[in-house]
Amino acid sequence: MDDPKSIENLKARMAWEQGRDGPPKGFPALPPLPPGRYTSQEFFELEKQHLWSKVWLYAAHESQLPDVGSYLLLDIPDAPIFLIRDKDRKIRAFYNVCSHRGAPLVREKCGKQSLLRCIYHQWTYDTKGRLIAVMDERDFPEPFDKSTLGLQEVRCEMWGPWVFVNEDQQAQPLLDWLGMIADEFQQFEIDQLRPAEIKSYELECNWKLTMDAFLEVYHIKGIHPQTVGEALDHRGAVMGLLPGGHTRMTCPTNAPPEDQRKLRGYGDGKVVTMPSVPAGEIARNYHVSHNIFPNIITPVGETARQFLMFWPISKTRTRVDVVHFGRDWGDAPRPAGWDPLLAFWDIVMAEDLQFLEWQQKAVLSPGFKGYRLSYMERRIYYAHESIDRVIGIENIPEHLRVVPLMEPYEEKPWHHSAEPLDMQADAAE
Numbered sequence: 001m002d003d004p005k006s007i008e009n010l011k012a013r014m015a016w017e018q019g020r021d022g023p024p025k026g027f028p029a030l031p032p033l034p035p036g037r038y039t040s041q042e043f044f045e046l047e048k049q050h051l052w053s054k055v056w057l058y059a060a061h062e063s064q065l066p067d068v069g070s071y072l073l074l075d076i077p078d079a080p081i082f083l084i085r086d087k088d089r090k091i092r093a094f095y096n097v098c099s100h101r102g103a104p105l106v107r108e109k110c111g112k113q114s115l116l117r118c119i120y121h122q123w124t125y126d127t128k129g130r131l132i133a134v135m136d137e138r139d140f141p142e143p144f145d146k147s148t149l150g151l152q153e154v155r156c157e158m159w160g161p162w163v164f165v166n167e168d169q170q171a172q173p174l175l176d177w178l179g180m181i182a183d184e185f186q187q188f189e190i191d192q193l194r195p196a197e198i199k200s201y202e203l204e205c206n207w208k209l210t211m212d213a214f215l216e217v218y219h220i221k222g223i224h225p226q227t228v229g230e231a232l233d234h235r236g237a238v239m240g241l242l243p244g245g246h247t248r249m250t251c252p253t254n255a256p257p258e259d260q261r262k263l264r265g266y267g268d269g270k271v272v273t274m275p276s277v278p279a280g281e282i283a284r285n286y287h288v289s290h291n292i293f294p295n296i297i298t299p300v301g302e303t304a305r306q307f308l309m310f311w312p313i314s315k316t317r318t319r320v321d322v323v324h325f326g327r328d329w330g331d332a333p334r335p336a337g338w339d340p341l342l343a344f345w346d347i348v349m350a351e352d353l354q355f356l357e358w359q360q361k362a363v364l365s366p367g368f369k370g371y372r373l374s375y376m377e378r379r380i381y382y383a384h385e386s387i388d389r390v391i392g393i394e395n396i397p398e399h400l401r402v403v404p405l406m407e408p409y410e411e412k413p414w415h416h417s418a419e420p421l422d423m424q425a426d427a428a429e
Contacts, residue, residue: 007281014252018236023375028405030381032370036400038206038363043400044315048078050391053167055294056174058307059083060163061195065091069112069127077311081154081165082106086127093156093165094129099149125151160190180242180413181292187280193325196338201320203353205360207312210320213352214297214308215379217251223351232287239379241410245293245386247379250286274303274337275327293386304341316360382406
């Protein structure tokens, strides 16, 4: 994404967005998203069965498992999974279920164990998940083969320092699934990043309602007038729809340098000492945020980037995890600049989340007839299309489906684009 042709392309697209007087010619009027996608137990169960168990999900940063035997119990809804670093220093994932009678092996959030022993009946496993000891093994009739009774392993792969898991043993490899996202993130040198803070929020609303709020900048003048709303030119935002359901948003700034620091995470505009996050020209000079399908929003700033993750607890309850990553500061104390940055993020998150519980109450009412989305909000529509694609359109009742319309607007790898995509769409008329 940082080659000269790509940079020129994206700048031209932002200029085109700023100057347009309507959507591109031929862009379809988007049908309303069915209300039941946010309110029905039927659709929530379809997501549980066909979406969350089939996609790659962020689990941890490798620094959270520093030693052999370090483990981490994940908090992925309906997926009792833990990570552990084995004797070969590979990070593995297992269901937290003893092969005997289903008791948990791990009960603490994190820790370190050379062996995994079920407290209930003392069945014992090594860090590779192999069953190595059974109390009173004599009582089990022959044949009793411990080698077939190890812990059930979950797909676990690395993207730089980031650990992802997938319950689908047939899923494509993580880096293939990321596609263009992995290519674009090479500029950020993600191996140099480490987590500085993890914070969680719980809200009484559907997970998609929550994530939708972070897929557009149409709201910034109303929700963020004194914070990021001052620094972003939302009318020039370019929404990139990438293969696999992933997306990218690039937004120009319209503020002087002292106000741009607010966008970067410093509410008072003061200069503080913080190591910068490596980035290409576009990410250095514009606001860039990616959506890693299905549930990660990850903006990049001057000194930090975040993973905002949206987890469904029930059809109308969501947990939002925010992981703040920064340039590794080694063995020294965390740089003091993190304090104002995190305080600023608390303000911005409070602004973003303030109306969502009220909105959920509204969409549950008979007065709500469906989401009506604009051209600027097409990332939301594309996200819903992508959800249906993974679930399988044949599994979704017609009254809950989204009409697939966005494929013609999906980007190909950058070097295949000779002109800005939106200008192409305009010229196609």
